[in-house]
Amino acid sequence: MSLEKIKSHLREYSYLRSLHSLLYWDMETMMPKGAVEDRAKRLSYLQGMLHTHITNEKYKKLLKKFSKEKMKGMEKKLFKELQYDFDLNNKFPLKHVMELSEAQTHATHAWAEARKKNDWKSFLPHLEKLIELKKRETSFFDEKKPYDALIKLHDKEFTSAEISKLFLELRDGLILLRDKVEDDGRFVKVKDPKGVFPIADQKALSEFVARKFGLPEANSRLDISTHPFSINISPQDQRITTRYNEKDLDSLSSTMHEVGHALYEHGLPREWEGTPFQEAVSLSVHESQSRFWENVIGRSKEFSHYILPHMKKHFPKHFKNMDVETLYRYFNKSVPGLIRVESPELYYNLHVIIRFEIEEQIFNHGLKAKDLPEIWNEKYQDYLGVRPQNYAEGILQDSHWAGGAFGYFPTYTLGNLISGSLYQKMKKDLPGFKKDVKKGEFGEILKFLQKNIHSKGRSITTKDIVGNLGVKDYLDYLGEKFK
Amino acid sequence: MSLEKIKSHLREYSYLRSLHSLLYWDMETMMPKGAVEDRAKRLSYLQGMLHTHITNEKYKKLLKKFSKEKMKGMEKKLFKELQYDFDLNNKFPLKHVMELSEAQTHATHAWAEARKKNDWKSFLPHLEKLIELKKRETSFFDEKKPYDALIKLHDKEFTSAEISKLFLELRDGLILLRDKVEDDGRFVKVKDPKGVFPIADQKALSEFVARKFGLPEANSRLDISTHPFSINISPQDQRITTRYNEKDLDSLSSTMHEVGHALYEHGLPREWEGTPFQEAVSLSVHESQSRFWENVIGRSKEFSHYILPHMKKHFPKHFKNMDVETLYRYFNKSVPGLIRVESPELYYNLHVIIRFEIEEQIFNHGLKAKDLPEIWNEKYQDYLGVRPQNYAEGILQDSHWAGGAFGYFPTYTLGNLISGSLYQKMKKDLPGFKKDVKKGEFGEILKFLQKNIHSKGRSITTKDIVGNLGVKDYLDYLGEKFK
Numbered sequence: 001m002s003l004e005k006i007k008s009h010l011r012e013y014s015y016l017r018s019l020h021s022l023l024y025w026d027m028e029t030m031m032p033k034g035a036v037e038d039r040a041k042r043l044s045y046l047q048g049m050l051h052t053h054i055t056n057e058k059y060k061k062l063l064k065k066f067s068k069e070k071m072k073g074m075e076k077k078l079f080k081e082l083q084y085d086f087d088l089n090n091k092f093p094l095k096h097v098m099e100l101s102e103a104q105t106h107a108t109h110a111w112a113e114a115r116k117k118n119d120w121k122s123f124l125p126h127l128e129k130l131i132e133l134k135k136r137e138t139s140f141f142d143e144k145k146p147y148d149a150l151i152k153l154h155d156k157e158f159t160s161a162e163i164s165k166l167f168l169e170l171r172d173g174l175i176l177l178r179d180k181v182e183d184d185g186r187f188v189k190v191k192d193p194k195g196v197f198p199i200a201d202q203k204a205l206s207e208f209v210a211r212k213f214g215l216p217e218a219n220s221r222l223d224i225s226t227h228p229f230s231i232n233i234s235p236q237d238q239r240i241t242t243r244y245n246e247k248d249l250d251s252l253s254s255t256m257h258e259v260g261h262a263l264y265e266h267g268l269p270r271e272w273e274g275t276p277f278q279e280a281v282s283l284s285v286h287e288s289q290s291r292f293w294e295n296v297i298g299r300s301k302e303f304s305h306y307i308l309p310h311m312k313k314h315f316p317k318h319f320k321n322m323d324v325e326t327l328y329r330y331f332n333k334s335v336p337g338l339i340r341v342e343s344p345e346l347y348y349n350l351h352v353i354i355r356f357e358i359e360e361q362i363f364n365h366g367l368k369a370k371d372l373p374e375i376w377n378e379k380y381q382d383y384l385g386v387r388p389q390n391y392a393e394g395i396l397q398d399s400h401w402a403g404g405a406f407g408y409f410p411t412y413t414l415g416n417l418i419s420g421s422l423y424q425k426m427k428k429d430l431p432g433f434k435k436d437v438k439k440g441e442f443g444e445i446l447k448f449l450q451k452n453i454h455s456k457g458r459s460i461t462t463k464d465i466v467g468n469l470g471v472k473d474y475l476d477y478l479g480e481k482f483k
Numbered sequence: 484m485s486l487e488k489i490k491s492h493l494r495e496y497s498y499l500r501s502l503h504s505l506l507y508w509d510m511e512t513m514m515p516k517g518a519v520e521d522r523a524k525r526l527s528y529l530q531g532m533l534h535t536h537i538t539n540e541k542y543k544k545l546l547k548k549f550s551k552e553k554m555k556g557m558e559k560k561l562f563k564e565l566q567y568d569f570d571l572n573n574k575f576p577l578k579h580v581m582e583l584s585e586a587q588t589h590a591t592h593a594w595a596e597a598r599k600k601n602d603w604k605s606f607l608p609h610l611e612k613l614i615e616l617k618k619r620e621t622s623f624f625d626e627k628k629p630y631d632a633l634i635k636l637h638d639k640e641f642t643s644a645e646i647s648k649l650f651l652e653l654r655d656g657l658i659l660l661r662d663k664v665e666d667d668g669r670f671v672k673v674k675d676p677k678g679v680f681p682i683a684d685q686k687a688l689s690e691f692v693a694r695k696f697g698l699p700e701a702n703s704r705l706d707i708s709t710h711p712f713s714i715n716i717s718p719q720d721q722r723i724t725t726r727y728n729e730k731d732l733d734s735l736s737s738t739m740h741e742v743g744h745a746l747y748e749h750g751l752p753r754e755w756e757g758t759p760f761q762e763a764v765s766l767s768v769h770e771s772q773s774r775f776w777e778n779v780i781g782r783s784k785e786f787s788h789y790i791l792p793h794m795k796k797h798f799p800k801h802f803k804n805m806d807v808e809t810l811y812r813y814f815n816k817s818v819p820g821l822i823r824v825e826s827p828e829l830y831y832n833l834h835v836i837i838r839f840e841i842e843e844q845i846f847n848h849g850l851k852a853k854d855l856p857e858i859w860n861e862k863y864q865d866y867l868g869v870r871p872q873n874y875a876e877g878i879l880q881d882s883h884w885a886g887g888a889f890g891y892f893p894t895y896t897l898g899n900l901i902s903g904s905l906y907q908k909m910k911k912d913l914p915g916f917k918k919d920v921k922k923g924e925f926g927e928i929l930k931f932l933q934k935n936i937h938s939k940g941r942s943i944t945t946k947d948i949v950g951n952l953g954v955k956d957y958l959d960y961l962g963e964k965f966k
Contacts, residue, residue, distance in 0.1 A: 012528065015524065015525045015528045015529070018521070018525050019502050019506070019525065019529065022505060022506065022509060023502070023505065026505060026509065030513070030704065031716075031720060032700070032701055032702050032703055032704050032719075032720055033701050034699065034701030034702040034719050034720075035702060035716070035717060035719040035720035036719075037719065038501070038716075038717035038718060038719040038720060039717070039720070041498065042498045042501050042502065042717065045495065045498045046498070046502065216517065217515070218515055218516050218517030219515050219517040219518060220515055221513065221515050233514075233518070233521075234518060234521035234522070234525065235521060236515075236517050236518040236519075236520065236521040237514060237515055237517075237518035237521060237522070
């Protein structure tokens with residue numbers, strides 16, 4: 001039967017993707033600095049191989065044959081996704097895929113160096129090159145707005161117009177809430193525990209939380225990289241990274257975030273190996289999982305209650321005299337800042353909206369790379385009332401553009417919205433979940449996510465999970481938090 | 484021209500090999516334990532891809548076309564090696580290659596577990612399977628003795644008969660020397676510095692020596708694994724591993740050994756990327772490089788002189804009152820032991836000869852896996868006067884057989900012999916080299932090796948480097964050491 005042959009072809013494809021993931025993970029965490037050129041060539045070659053494998057004649061014929069066979073319900077769904085992927089992949093010429101890959105690798109390294117040295121100029125030509133290549137990419141699509149093509153690559157369920165609408169509503173809601181929180185003051189005037197948080201203890205705490213949330217030690221590892229990320233080397237091999245700073249505890253929330261991604265990947269159904277059903281619904285749903293664990297769980301009062309003794313154990317100087325309420329406020333301290341990944345929940349989506357608006361300007365209205373820092377800084381002034389004093393804390397803070405990931409940022413906020421709806425759903429369907437968190441028991445919560453999301457892969461849509469996506473659930477969730 | 488096309492085909496092959504090396508390195512150093520099955524499948528798939536790439540019709544035709552073209556001198560040489568490799572690779576059916584790869588991965592993990600738990604029985608079925616597969620492999624060759632096929636895979640210049648002859652001569656010479664050294668007693672009654680050698684200091688010293696010998700930080704890294712090894716991820720990316728034990732300083736010599744391998748790989752000529760000219764002459768010559776740095780340099784009196792202050796710095800308690808002569812005797816302490824990789828030079832080759840004799844028995848005379856521990860223990864009693872008290876310090880000490888690397892061990896002793904001849908050559912051609920070592924200057928020595936060996940790749944043979952290989956140079960070198 002064609003399906004078995006298709007599955008076997010896709011299993012091989014998943015092996016090739018494993019190789020690619022490992023090359024990438026290794027480059028970001030382990031590779032000696034002088035090996036960038038060699039690595040770029042290998043990544044590009046492999047990217048070409050991946051592209052060829054998934055667009056070749058053999059696979060095309062298999063799909064065609066399958067389309068004429070009698071399909072069961074799940075198979076019909078699968079075929080639709082397979083055909084969608086095939087048509088999508090076929091839009092890209094091999095040469096473009098390989099060229100883009102090589103440019104991404106070089107740009108990512110240039111970015112890491114530039115960020116370290118606060119050197120915008122050395123990164124600019126790389127960014128220009130990537131924008132040029134991604135513009136070329138949008139021309140392979142028939143979208144009304146070029147930027148929509150790039151969004152589609154990260155979430156095929158939303159257009160930029162729909163996102164714009166959601167973001168506007170959200171922004172208004174957030175600004176109302178911000179004003180309340182500022183007036184109230186309890187979550188603003190929070191004293192940070194000062195002093196050094198030893199990295200060994202931060203790491204131990206991160207590992208502890210990862211295990212508690214349900215990521216098995218035998219199938220994962222935690223490392224350090226310039227920009228935290230999560231990657232699926234293979235179903236049995238989930239890797240997350242974080243970064244440590246002795247002066248703060250950001251590594252904890254960053255780890256919880258990446259653990260959320262890893263739990264999703266680890267829970268995808270193995271019986272559909274290599275097929276879309278062993279893939280996430282979209283990057284937005286992926287992000288809903290990371291934000292769920294990081295915020296809905298990790299910044300809840302119940303989690304503060306559970307984790308406080310562990311904080312006291314690892315950082316006795318800082319937390320000796322702290323009570324649950326104070327820890328909760330510390331975890332939810334709401335002061336606008338410059339760095340997205342360190343942003344309080346209340347302000348986080350404004351960071352995303354800034355990037356979304358800039359990307360839209362670049363691809364739909366011809367905004368030039370060289371003009372980005374100025375616009376960036378102005379928008380930060382406008383939306384968050386803060387202004388970067390250097391490139392590293394401004395335009396150079398994120399690695400996404402260096403990796404060619406334009407259209408990615410909106411999924412962060414879509415993910416937040418989904419996580420808000422999941423919270424409301426969980427309150428109904430799993431009413432004991434807050435008590436569980438208080439006791440440090442996360443098994444039922446993970447089961448809930450596995451049953452409703454992880455085990456379904458791409459056989460479902462966002463709508464199947466949370467209905468029509470809106471901003472109310474999320475704003476209600478936030479409102480509850482700051483009440 | 485066909486040569487350019489051949490080169491391009493082989494460049495791609497080298498990219499695929501990079502992927503394989505990274506999968507392997509990662510598995511041995513980083514991979515979470517629960518990912519073995521996934522990894523085995525990916526390694527096997529990639530091994531199949533490598534085999535297909537290097538034996539396919541396209542490449543066959545290219546070679547044929549090239550064979551009819553007018554070739555320059557170097558090209559003629561290259562063609563000979565290409566044809567040799569092609570014929571060799573074509574002996575192996577794809578199915579066998581993939582089956583062997585999967586068996587190797589599982590066996591290597593079973594071995595690591597078995598060694599930890601001193602559990603021979605759990606490893607035995609894996610070993611039986613591998614012997615069966617390697618026996619099948621010998622049937623693809625037309626060698627008079629099956630074992631010769633396996634030796635050929637590691638060094639095509641020597642037969643088992645030639646090796647036997649060299650090893651017998653060597654053994655007699657070593658036994659004479661051993662009796663002298665024992666009578667003399669200076670290198671036997673050496674007190675080991677007792678106490679804990681902190682691992683952080685061992686690591687720092689290892690890194691320091693690696694840099695001093697000329698392995699650039701930007702192109703290498705040093706990690707930990709169960710069994711120390713060196714691997715070429717790409718020309719710009721050389722990785723070595725060692726293992727640390729707080730009770731001894733074996734990590735130092737083990738690192739110098741692996742650095743020797745890495746310097747060779749790093750020095751292979753890039754202009755011949757992917758071709759045999761960018762490969763080592765043989766594993767024996769490879770081993771000559773590691774043994775050269777580990778022993779000829781690292782265990783010389785001049786190196787003791789140079790490194791003593793650094794030893795004092797890192798391990799003040801142990802070395803505070805030590806003088807150069809005592810350090811030299813400590814580095815060359817000659818007492819027979821059970822573990823090959825920890826063996827003093829004087830006894831090292833006896834360990835190899837034991838394995839060579841056992842392998843010869845397995846493949847030429849039907850010795851069974853289940854009988855190996857007994858024969859192993861008897862031979863250790865006979866040759867070294869020591870008897871393993873458990874499997875971990877006996878038959879389970881080395882990973883080679885688990886990796887299917889039968890025929891590999893003899894190259895260690897061939898490498899020693901070559902390193903002895905290199906020592907004699909260097910005394911003539913680079914008379915100042917001992918003075919350099921004393922000053923901690925290794926640049927001229929590395930240049931000498933680069934010029935004569937590294938930069939030539941497989942365009943030369945062992946004979947080109949040291950003439951007809953014999954045991955005299957090496958025995959003279961050892962004799963000098965213990966005089």
